[in-house]
Amino acid sequence: MKVSVLSFIADQRSKQPTVLRVDLTGKTVVVVGANTGLGFEATKHFAGMGAGRIVMACRSRGKGEAAVERLKSETGYSRAELWIVDLAEFSSVREFADRFERDGGRLDILVENAAMRSFEYTATKDGWDMSLQVNHLSTSLLALLLLPIMIRTAKQHATVPRIVVVSSDMHYFVKFSRDIAEDPEILKTLGGAEYCKNPKNMQDRYELTKLFNVFFVRALNAHIPPSTPIIVSAVDPGFCYSELRRESSGIRVIRDWLMESALAFSSEVGSRRIVWTALAHQEDPDRLRGEYTSSFKVKEVSDLVLSPVGVEVERRSWDELVGILGKVDPRVTETVERYLSRV
Numbered sequence: 003m004k005v006s007v008l009s010f011i012a013d014q015r016s017k018q019p020t021v022l023r024v025d026l027t028g029k030t031v032v033v034v035g036a037n038t039g040l041g042f043e044a045t046k047h048f049a050g051m052g053a054g055r056i057v058m059a060c061r062s063r064g065k066g067e068a069a070v071e072r073l074k075s076e077t078g079y080s081r082a083e084l085w086i087v088d089l090a091e092f093s094s095v096r097e098f099a100d101r102f103e104r105d106g107g108r109l110d111i112l113v114e115n116a117a118m119r120s121f122e123y124t125a126t127k128d129g130w131d132m133s134l135q136v137n138h139l140s141t142s143l144l145a146l147l148l149l150p151i152m153i154r155t156a157k158q159h160a161t162v163p164r165i166v167v168v169s170s171d172m173h174y175f176v177k178f179s180r181d182i183a184e185d186p187e188i189l190k191t192l193g194g195a196e197y198c199k200n201p202k203n204m205q206d207r208y209e210l211t212k213l214f215n216v217f218f219v220r221a222l223n224a225h226i227p228p229s230t231p232i233i234v235s236a237v238d239p240g241f242c243y244s245e246l247r248r249e250s251s252g253i254r255v256i257r258d259w260l261m262e263s264a265l266a267f268s269s270e271v272g273s274r275r276i277v278w279t280a281l282a283h284q285e286d287p288d289r290l291r292g293e294y295t296s297s298f299k300v301k302e303v304s305d306l307v308l309s310p311v312g313v314e315v316e317r318r319s320w321d322e323l324v325g326i327l328g329k330v331d332p333r334v335t336e337t338v339e340r341y342l343s344r345v
Contacts, residue, residue, distance in 0.1 A: 003174070003301070003302040003303065003304060003305060003308075004174065004304070004305060005171055005174040005175075005304075010171065010241075011265065013240065013296075013297055014240065014241055014265040014266070014267065015265070016297070018267065018271050018274060018298075019274065019278075019298055020274070021047050021273075021274045021277055021278075022274070022277055022278045022281050022282060023050075023051055024051060024281045024284060025051060025052060026048060026051040026052055026053040026054070026110075027052045027053075027054060028054040029053055029054050029055075029108070029110040029111065029161075030053070030054060030055040030056075030057070030107055030108050030109050030110050030111075030155075031045075031048045031053045031055070031056050031057070031110065031111040031113070031280075032056075032057040032059055032109060032111070032112045032113065032148075033045045033048070033056065033057070033058060033059065033113045033115060034059040034087065034089075034112075034113065034114050034115050034116045034141075034144070035059070035060070035061075035115040035116030035117070036056075036058035036059060036060055036066075036069060036115075037058065037060040037062065037065045037066050037068070037069035038065070038069070039242070039243075039244055039269045040115055040168065040239055040242065040244070040269050040272050040273050040276060041113070041115040041116070041273075042069055042072075042073070042269070043269045043270040043272070043273035044113060044115070044273040044276045044277055044280075045058060045069075045073060045082070046073060046076065046077055046270075046273075047273060047274070047277045048111070048277070049073060049077045049079035049082065050077055050079075053079075053081070054081070055081055055083070055107070056079070056081060056082045056083070057082075057083050057085050058070060058073075058082055058083065058084050058085070059085050059086075059087045059098065059116075060084060060085075060086065060087070061086070061087065061088045061089070061090075061116070063084070063086055066084040066086065067084060069084075070082050070083075070084050085098060085101065086098075087144070089116055089135065089136040089140035089141065089144075090126050090127075090132055090135060090136055090140070091126065091127055091128065092128050092135075092139075092140065092143065092330045092331075095140050095143050095144050095147070096143075096147070096330070096331050098144065099144065099147035099148060099331075099333070102148060102151055103151070108151075108154075108155040108158070108159060109148060109151045109152050109155050109163060110152075110155060110159075110161060110163050110164070111163065111164050111166070111280050111281075112144075112145065112148060112152065112163075112164070112165045112166065113166045113168070113276060113280060114141045114144065114145060114165070114166065114167045114168060115168045115276065116136065116141070117136065117137050117168065117208075117211075118132065118133055118136045118137060118208075119133070119207070119208040120132065120133050120204070120207065120208075121201075121204050121205065121207065122201075122204060123195065123198035123199050123204060125195065128330075130193040130194075131192070131193045131194070131195075131198045131207075133207045133208065133211055134189070134192060134193040134207075134210075134211055134214075135193065137208070137211035137212070137214075137215065138189075138211045138214040138215060138218065139189070139193070139323070139326065139327070141167060141215065141218075142218050142222075142323055142327065143327050143330060143331070143334065145165050145167070145218075145222070145234070146222075146327060146333075146334050146337055146338070147331065147333055147334065147337070149165075149232070149337055149341060150333075150337055150340075150341065152165070152232055153230060153232060153341060156230070156231045156232060161231075162231040162232070162233060162287045163231070163232055163233070164232075164233045164234070164235070164279075164280050164281075164287070164290075165222075165232070165233070165234040165235070166234075166235055166236075166237055166276060166279050166280045167215050167218065167219050167234070167235070167236045167237070168215075168236075168237055168239060168276060169212045169215040169216050169219075169236040169237065169238060169294065170208075170209070170212040170215075170238050170239075171238045171240075171296060172208065172209040172212050173209060173212045173213040173215075173216050173303070173304055173307070174304040175206070175209055176206060176209050176210055176213045176304070176306065177306070178306070178311065178315070183311050183314075183315055186318065187322060188315065188318065188319055188322065189214075189319055189322050189323060189326065190322070190326075192210065213304070213306075213307070214319065215236055216236050216294060216303055216304075216307055217307070217312075217315065217316040217319055217320070218320070218323070219234050219235060219236040219292060219294070220292055220303075220307070220316060221316050221317070221319075221320035222234050222292075222320075222342075223291055223292025224292065224345050225320075225338070225342035225343055225344070225345055226341075226342060226343075227342075227343050230341065231287075233287045233288070233290050233291050234291070234292060235279050235290045235291075235292070235293050235294070235295060236293075236294045236295070237275055237276055237278075237279040237294075237295045237296070238275065238294070238295070238296035238297075238301070239267075239272035239273065239275045239276055240267050240271070240272050240275060240296070240297075241261070241262075241265055241266050241267065242266055242267045242268065242269050242271070242272035243262055243266045243267070243268060243269060244269070274298075275295070275296070275297070275298060278295070278298050279295045282298075317345075324338055
C-alpha cells in the first residue's frame with residue numbers, strides 16, 4: 003500500500019471518534035513514555051476506565067512524579083505507580099523487567115510509546131545509535147522480556163493480553179538501498195557509527211525506526227503460536243503535536259510549525275488510536291493479531307514491507323535482533339526457545 007500526501011491530509015482533517023471505553027477493573031496496564039504527550043493522554047483514558055493498576059514507565063523521575071500527581075489531580079486516579087526505565091540503556095530495560103518479575107503481578111496491556119527523533123548520530127552506552135536503540139532495539143527487548151509475564155497472565159486469568167507498539171504512517175515513505183536491503187547485519191550497520199555519521203543517512207532515521215517497529219510486530223506475531231492468547235499490534239497515532247520535534251532546527255522548525263498549525267491532532271486525539279488498538283474487538287481480539295492500525299481500523303502496511311525484499315529484511319532482522327538481544331539478556335533466548343515457534 004502507498005500513502006499519498008492528499009490521503010494524509012484527508013485523514014488529518016477527518017473527524018475522529020470519541021475514545022473507546024472498556025471496563026478495566028482488575029487489569030494492569032503499563033505505558034512507556036507516560037509522563038507526557040500521547041503516553042500521558044493514553045494513561046488518562048486507561049485511568050478513566052478503572053484500571054486496577056497503571057505503571058507509568060518514564061525515563062525521568064522528576065517528570066514522572068509530576069505526571070503521577072497530574073494524573074491524580076485531573077482524573078482522581080490514585081493507583082498509578084512510577085517505574086523508571088531508560089530505553090537508551092539496555093541495563094535499565096533489564097532492571098525494569100527484573101522488577102516486574104519480582105513483583106509477580108499480572109500484565110494485561112503493554113503500550114510501548116516512547117520514541118525519539120534525531121538527525122544526528124549519538125552513541126549510547128551500549129554502542130548503538132540512540133534513535134535505533136530507543137525506538138526499536140530497547141522497545142523490542144522490553145516486549146520480549148515481559149512476554150512470559152503476559153503469557154502467565156493469560157493462563158491465570160483467562161484473558162488476552164495485548165502489546166501495542168506505537169509506530170507511524172511515516173514507515174510508508176522509507177526506501178532501502180540495495181546494499182542495505184542485502185546487508186546480512188542490517189541492524190548492526192544501521193546502528194553503527196560508520197553509517198550514521200553520514201548526514202544523509204540520518205535524514206529519515208525516525209521513519210526508518212518506525213518501519214522496524216512494523217517488522218518487529220509482524221515477526222513477533224508470526225512466531226507466537228496461534229494457541230497462545232497474546233495480541234501484538236502496531237499503531238499509527240496520526241500526526242500530532244509532539245515533543246518529538248524538539249530536535250528540529252533551521253528550516254525544519256518552520257516547516258514543522260506550519261504543518262502542526264494546519265494539520266496536527268492534539269495528543270489526546272492521537273491517544274484515542276492507541277487506546278483503540280489496545281482495547282478494540284473484545285469479542286474477537288484475533289482480528290488485531292499482528293496487524294497495523296491507523297484511523298481506528300486495520301490498515302495494510304507499506305508496499306516495501308509486503309515486497310519480497312521486505313519479507314526477507316523482516317526475516318533476517320528478526321534473527322539478528324534475537325541474536326543481539328540474547329547477548330544483552332539470556333532471558334530473550336529462553337523466551338524465544340520456550341514460547342515462540344519457528345517460521
